[in-house]
Amino acid sequence: MKRSMVRRAGVVALALTSLMAVGATAQADAQRLSSCLGSFCLYEHDDFAGAEQEFLFTSNGCANVGSTLNNKASSMRNPSAGRMQLYTSANCAGSYGYAAAPRSVDGDLTNNGFDNQATSVRRVTP
Template sequence: MKRTIALTISALTLSAISVVGFGQAAQAAPCGYNFCLFEHDNFRGLSWQTITEGNCENVAANMNNKASSMANLSNDRVWFYNKRNCVGPDGYQARQRSEDKDLTNNGFDNKTSSIYS
């Protein structure tokens, strides 16, 4: 009897953890790397994902000047540039551990060509 109760409590605890975990994941951007750009608002459409390494990186050709949302899951600030090879002034800065569901309000919607972290 004690064993049955213990197994039932363990199963209920795991179920509760799964539900809480699912709720939290549903609110976060679907990004498996340190940094992600998304083609559309609200983390939808095509995506470009990378690991921030402290250097300039060009956005993939299929996402060049098409990013409308981003998730920066890294511990680094990321600077966005509207030209390849991080040339010219940066147009937007993403704080570490931040998300932006719509880059329009920052004046950098569909403009990112390269990033620096």
């Protein structure tokens, strides 16, 4: 079973801006991960800003990015123990173009060649 929801994250993004000024300490990374309440979160803009989609994976599987963030995701948080693979096609068709390690964050997908590309997400066992 999986489901997803989209909510605005303006207040969260403001709080994170001050967190990130502290520096990339392990503690700050843990706080950044805990700010994603689902299994995996995508954000419209760099540094976890703009619209957010939370994916609630309870097992390995594929979920499509919602219309709000389709081809718009620019940063991600993966607080889960799973590896998240991002695809440019719906229903995780074809090969993935980006993989998020368990318990990782990425504030900018541009240097991975995957800015504004994600259309679906598959959770796999690392």
